[in-house]
Amino acid sequence: MENNDLTAAVAKINSAVANVKTDIDSIKTAAQYQAEEDKAAAAAVDQKIADLPAEGTLPLADKEDVTAARSAYDAMNASAKTYITKLDTLKAAETKIVDLEAQAEADSIIVQMNAVIAQIEAKEASAVDAYNKAVTAYNNISAAVWEKAKDTKTAMDNALAKADAEQHVQSNVTIAEGSSVGVALKDKDGNILPLNIKLSANAEVKADSITQAKNSIEDKAAILALNIGINKEALSAEQLVAIEKDGIMVVLSVDLTGYNTDDIWVVHIKDDGSVEKIKATYDAQGKTLSFITHSFSDFVVMATKITTPEGSGATGPTGTGTTANGVNTTKNTATGITAENTARGVAAVLLVIAISGGAALIWKRKNCQA
Secondary structure (H helix, E strand, C coil), rough: CHHHHHHHHHHHHHHHHHHHHHHHHHHCCCCCCCCHHHHHHHHHHHHHHHHCCCCHHHHHHHHHHHHHHHHHHHCCCCCHHHCCHHHHHHHHHHHHHHHHHHHHHHHHHHHHHHHHHHHHHCCCHHHHHHHHHHHHHCCCCCCCHHHHHHHHHHHHHHHHHHHHHHHHHEEEEEEEECCEEEEEECCCCCCCCCCCCCCEEEECCCHHHHHHHHHCCCEEEEEEEEEEEEEEHHCCCCHHHHHHCCCCCEEEHHHHHCEEECCCEEECCCCCCCCEEEEEEEEEEEEEEEEECCCCCEEEEEECCCCCCCEEEEEEEECCCCCCCCCCCCCCCCCEEECCCCCCCEEEEEEEEECCCCCEEEEEEEECCC
């Protein structure tokens, strides 16, 4: 074979080898095919995310699209997820949806509480019940919703405290020159009364009321006499029946230091002239006297003065008493005048400071939050 023929044969062989090598190099591995599939899947999910409205304009109505994008991402394998470029955008959209849902829930609660505020300001009989229902709804919301609705809750609490004070409290009823007492009404359990009930109190008792009181309890002194009433004509028949059945708690702010506070009675001289003797409870710490009555007219507080033996050197007793019953401190319920309050509620406290042998009333309101 001539050299030229040999050279040509070698060239053909080299060309064939080169072509085979090119063909072999063009054959993809399974890993390469998988990578291409993962990239394609990631691109599709990225497009779903890109199709969502911008975070600032994303509406709650697009929640399903956000959920679909999240489901598509979660269905991808770990390798495909490495090719995703818009995961942060998806997370921001999910956060926005959560915030929009919280706002929608808050808006519902806010509408409910604003309606209650209107009822409170109108002094409707059902306002306290509506308040308690709104508080229950508020207590059941999430922390995120609570944050959005808390200002309205505070406004509702303040409205109720104001209305309760206007309707059920007289903080300065003059009983003698330089001396006054506070009078407040609550229901039998110590909760706020319906707001259509209005208290009226003064020291203008009938002349014979004190005489009748003294005659009914001869071993005690009459230390305070008040005429206490409510606006019966404005109440429903159902309310009047409930008052007759359950009664109303009367709370007087009065310093009874120096009296036997374990044995205090209130004599109720009724409009028909009959006399009712009511056992009263004194709270020495808060200096309040409470009792339950089922009707209103003249009331005379009867107590025994504690005398100090002459020459004992004692400066005089301060008196002892028992804590008033019926005080309710549960969060977000309407409790009226209470000794304390707790979280997400508003309460009021009657404090008495003895002044010139009398008592001055300080009305103090405190806000609370759970």
